[in-house]
Amino acid sequence: MSTVTDSALNTDTAREEGAVPALSAMLAGLPERQGFGDATLIRLAEGSIDLGGGNPDTALLPTAVYRDAATAVAHSDSFPNLLRYSASAGLSSFRAAIANRDQVDAERVIVSNGGAHGLALAVLGLLDPGDTVVVDDPVYPLFLRVLELVGVNIVAIPVTHDGIDVDLLAERLRDGLRPKALFTVPTFQNPSGVTLSTEKSAALVELAERYGFTIIADDPYREITFPETVIPDRPRLRDSDRVVAVNSFSKTLGPGLRLGWLTVPEAFSASFTKLRNRLDGQTNGVLQATVERMLADERYPTAMATAGEGYARKAQVLTTHLRDKFGDRVEVADPTGGFFVWARLLGDFDDARLFDTAQDLGVSYQRGEWFAAGSEQFRGFVRLAFSEQSSDNLREGVNRLAGAWQAVLAS
Numbered sequence: 405m406s407t408v409t410d411s412a413l414n415t416d417t418a419r420e421e422g423a424v425p426a427l428s429a430m431l432a433g434l435p436e437r438q439g440f441g442d443a444t445l446i447r448l449a450e451g452s453i454d455l456g457g458g459n460p461d462t463a464l465l466p467t468a469v470y471r472d473a474a475t476a477v478a479h480s481d482s483f484p485n486l487l488r489y490s491a492s493a494g495l496s497s498f499r500a501a502i503a504n505r506d507q508v509d510a511e512r513v514i515v516s517n518g519g520a521h522g523l524a525l526a527v528l529g530l531l532d533p534g535d536t537v538v539v540d541d542p543v544y545p546l547f548l549r550v551l552e553l554v555g556v557n558i559v560a561i562p563v564t565h566d567g568i569d570v571d572l573l574a575e576r577l578r579d580g581l582r583p584k585a586l587f588t589v590p591t592f593q594n595p596s597g598v599t600l601s602t603e604k605s606a607a608l609v610e611l612a613e614r615y616g617f618t619i620i621a622d623d624p625y626r627e628i629t630f631p632e633t634v635i636p637d638r639p640r641l642r643d644s645d646r647v648v649a650v651n652s653f654s655k656t657l658g659p660g661l662r663l664g665w666l667t668v669p670e671a672f673s674a675s676f677t678k679l680r681n682r683l684d685g686q687t688n689g690v691l692q693a694t695v696e697r698m699l700a701d702e703r704y705p706t707a708m709a710t711a712g713e714g715y716a717r718k719a720q721v722l723t724t725h726l727r728d729k730f731g732d733r734v735e736v737a738d739p740t741g742g743f744f745v746w747a748r749l750l751g752d753f754d755d756a757r758l759f760d761t762a763q764d765l766g767v768s769y770q771r772g773e774w775f776a777a778g779s780e781q782f783r784g785f786v787r788l789a790f791s792e793q794s795s796d797n798l799r800e801g802v803n804r805l806a807g808a809w810q811a812v813l814a815s
């Protein structure tokens with residue numbers, strides 16, 4: 405029988421011989437500081453304004469609907485049952501509610517602990533080391549971090565005014581490119597804010613079907629729609645068995661909830677459930693039941709519309725003030741939804757110095773180069789989040805950014 409002392413001795417001996425690695429090669433090999441999402445690179449002193457994060461405005465979250473739903477669930481007869489282990493793919497009634505909203509079969513829905521978890525499941529479920537993956541450029545950088553878990557070749561395809569450049573992709577495919585998957589954010593893309601058109605989405609799915617790759621469509625901003633905006637209907641993103649859709653309630657109900665879902669092709673449903681089961685078993689049943697009630701609450705659509713109006717007002721304050729302060733020295737499009745403005749500041753300046761100086765003056769944001777997936781470095785670009793800050797803070801944040809920009813231009 406082995407005693408504690410024996411095993412400690414064994415471990416010591418093994419360590420001396422270098423036989424006990426502390427971390428897996430995958431984990432030990434992950435790069436350290438990478439910019440986006442890296443808190444060590446951001447200095448947020450007291451009183452500084454953060455235009456960097458992707459948080460919703462808590463005042464625009466439907467907290468009353470949430471409280472009522474949580475209370476009703478806690479007092480329901482099914483509450484004790486919700487505290488038990490439950491199905492890895494999610495509670496069947498919740499999956500059905502999501503399937504109903506997304507116009508897909510409930511079997512295809514797999515509940516996740518938020519969008520990032522869904523992306524990890526998609527990557528682990530679809531990709532092998534050495535595969536080639538096409539991504540938006542600029543890209544949502546945390547997807548690249550998930551890809552690092554597997555180790556793949558990345559091919560960047562530019563995002564144009566209506567989504568990823570499908571014509572260029574077709575050309576590259578004709579020339580022999582053979583990706584296993586393609587990643588895109590189809591609605592209010594992070595960071596550029598653009599939305600994939602119906603025509604392009606159909607052409608993209610046709611390419612996926614012809615060349616045999618899977619589209620990972622990551623769509624967490626779909627419900628953050630400004631009042632005049634109509635999201636194009638993209639039936640092929642729903643009905644093709646070449647699409648894995650990843651979604652999240654983080655932007656509409658709050659990222660602290662950790663709740664999202666995948667819609668996978670029917671043929672993948674059992675395999676993805678198996679993968680999910682091995683990673684973390686299940687999503688919190690109380691939470692699923694609560695959000696199910698929220699989705700059925702008649703106040704929910706109104707709450708979403710109100711949030712859309714609020715975000716539209718904030719976006720307008722930010723773009724108007726940017727144009728006031730920078731004049732023809734800024735290139736910026738008006739967002740139609742989502743949380744971000746993707747702006748290009750003109751002039752000959754060093755992006756790293758601008759970021760440093762801006763933080764000295766009390767404003768933070770995301771640097772353009774952190775969204776680069778290929779050789780284009782997005783010099784001069786900044787991603788400014790309007791979602792969380794008040795109008796006053798948005799104006800003051802732009803004032804500080806303009807002050808920093810003047811300072812680095814002058815030096």
Ligand SMILES: Cc1ncc(COP(=O)(O)O)c(C=O)c1O
Nearest residue numbers: 458518519520544594652654659
């Ligand atoms: C494009 C995109 N995908 C996924 C996520 C992850 O969302 P979650 O908080 O649900 O993990 C985000 C969050 O910012 C995002 O912008």
